[in-house]
Amino acid sequence: MASPLNQRLLAAAPAARRHLVLTGIAQAADTVLTVARAALIGTAAAVLIEQDVIRWELVYALAGVVLAQAGVAFVARRWASKSTGEAVDELRLAALKALERRDPRQVEEDSAMWRTTLTSGLEGVRPYLTEYVPALIATCLATPIALATLLYYDAPSAILAAATIPLIPLFMVLIGVLTRTHTQRRLEVTSTLSDQLSDLMLGAPTLRALGVTKAPVSQLRKTGETHETATMSVLRLAFLSSFALEFLATLSVALVAVWIGLRLVEGDMTLLSGLVALIIVPEVYAPLRKVGASFHASVDGMTAAEQVFDLIDSPGTLDGSYVSSGSAEIRVQDLSVRGRDGVTPTGLSFTAIPGRITVLHGPNGSGKSTALLAVLGLLPDSAVSGHIEAPSLSDIAYLPAHPALVGGTVGDNLVLLGALPTATTHSSAEVGLDIPLTQAVHSGGAGISAGQAQRLALARVLALDAPCLLLDEPTAHLSPELVIRLTELLQREAQRGRVLLISSHDPRILAIADQVVQL
Incomplete structure (x- = not known):
């Protein structure tokens, strides 16, 4: 039988375990104060009605209890806010470390799913920790304590309440099974839509140049309608189940209240017992109602978290045993890499030596980028045959086909890989990066043009003091004047004794190559 608490979350995020302990302490204190408040209110009201006397000591005690509850609630919210943020960050970090151990080609293909999962998806873990977990703990602590208090003051009401309680968890289980399926479907549709939008934005210049900007509209509209249908089905189910x-909780409280009222009229119970019982009865069902209400708020996040847990638990596929590190040059012997589209490259052999520019040339899909990943040791050993001798990773500077840019400024992104600011200033001037260092850059490169983003990525790679440069399509998005400037810069870097291994189909790069390797 599955645990109500997600054990994988507690294992993956230490902050979630701390949150569980702190929430338990806060809930225990709140429960004791709630029972004390009910007893004080019932006693004070009964004395006032029966004896027409105000017991001021009870009033002062009640005020103290109310203030204490407010303090506990404030501290609990502060704890929850801090520990929940730490738990989400720990999950993201663990997921990113796990992605480092996976085939980067597969990660690239599933990028839309992981982008959705690690951003908005994991944000849904917050309601799970701040709403569902406290409600679940309250069910385990507050409900039994409230029921025991009710039994002390009025046993018949406690028996009736205990008889109706199982109806709510039973209904919650049935709802949970159905909701999980709908939520998983919604997450898949959201990932698909995100992937399509990302591809459309990347290909927008090409579509505009070809005059086919209206072609993707129907597909996007269809996917959007599917997303709308999936989202509305989850919302509809959430509203109906809530x-x-x-209704069940309210009906249960009403049954107990009517039973208490009838017995008070008949004189079968004291006014004190009746008042305290009436105040306590809602507290028996309140945690169960909160569990049901918070379950839907957290199910999106926990569905995304389950994908992260599967990723973390899966064994890594990378150990780079086909690469011998420490060589001053790059030697590739009979390299073949298996992928979804077959074996590319096949039987590739070449040697890139210091002071020379080696260019891997071939059509799209021939394996140029894959060969660079193999040199870096970033492919699964099971997919690679052949042998590679290359410098260690600390001696290699790598420019991927799609450089990563993070939110911040141009200056922040220039030093992202660890280059010194003085070095990035020089390399920025070399590649013609003429934008202010303080200019804002958003995640993914929004805020600057594609050409500026490419020059920024080139500048930070060239600024690294690495004897070996691996460049994947370095002239992408550059104007002809900047390409000429870049080719002259690459020739100077080669003259400095660096190893330059470039993947490109640009004839201007081929023109400066000392060695062209056809794929």
């Missing part, structure tokens, strides 16, 4: 749970 109504059903509220």
Whole structure:
């Protein structure tokens, strides 16, 4: 039988375990104060009605209890805010470390899913920790304590309440099974839509140049309608189930209240017992109602978290045993790499030596980028045959086909790989990066043009003091004047004794190559 608490979350995020302990302490204190408040209110009201006397000591004690509850609630919220943020950050970090151990080609293909999962998806873990977990702990602590208090003051009401309680968890289980399926479907549709939008934005210049900007509209509209349908089905189910749970809880409270009222009229119970019982009864069902209401708020996040847990638990596929590190040059012997589209490259052999420019040339899909990943040791050993001798990773500066840019400024992104600011200033001037260092850059490169983003990525790679440069399509998005400037810069870097291994189909790069390797 599955645990109500997600054990994988507690294992993956230490902050979630701390949150669980702190929430338990806060809930225990709140429960004791709630029972004390009910007893004080019932006693004070009964004395006032029966004896027409105000017991001021009870009033002062009640005020103290109310203030204490407010303090506990404030501290609990502060704890929850801090520990929840730390738990989400720990999950993201663990997921990113796990992605480092996976085939980068597969990660690239699933980038839309992981982008959705690690951003908005994991944000849904916050409601799970701040709403669902406290409600679950309250069910384990507050409900039994409230029921025991009710039994002390009025046993018949406690028996009736205990008989109706199982109806709510039973209904919650049925709802949970159905909701999980709908939520998983919604997450898949959201990932698909995100992937399509990302591809459309990347290909927008090409589509505009070809005059086919209206072609993707129908597909995007269809996917958007599917996303709308999936989202509305989850919302519809959430509203209906919340109504059903509220109805069951309200009906249960009403049954106990009517039973207490009838017995008070008949004189079968004291006014003190009746008042305290009436105040306590809602507290028996309140945690169960909160569990049902918070379950839907957290199910999106936990569905995304389950994908992260599967990623973390899966064994890594990378150990780079086909690469011998420490060589001053790059030697590739009979390299073949298996992928979804077959074996590319096949039987590739070449040697890139210091002071020379080696260019891997071939059509799209021939394996140029894959060969660079193999040199870096970033492919699964099971997919690679052949042998590679290359410098260690600390001696290699790598420019991927799609450089990563993070939110911040141009200056922040220039030093992202660890280059010194003085070095990035020089390399920025070399590649013609003429934008202010303080200019804002958003995640993914929004805020600057594609050409500026490419020059920024080139500048930070060239600024690294690495004897070996691996460049994947370095002239992408550059104007002809800047390409000429870049080719002259690459020739100077080669003259400095660096190893330059470039993947390109640009004839201007081929023209400066000392060695062209056809794929």
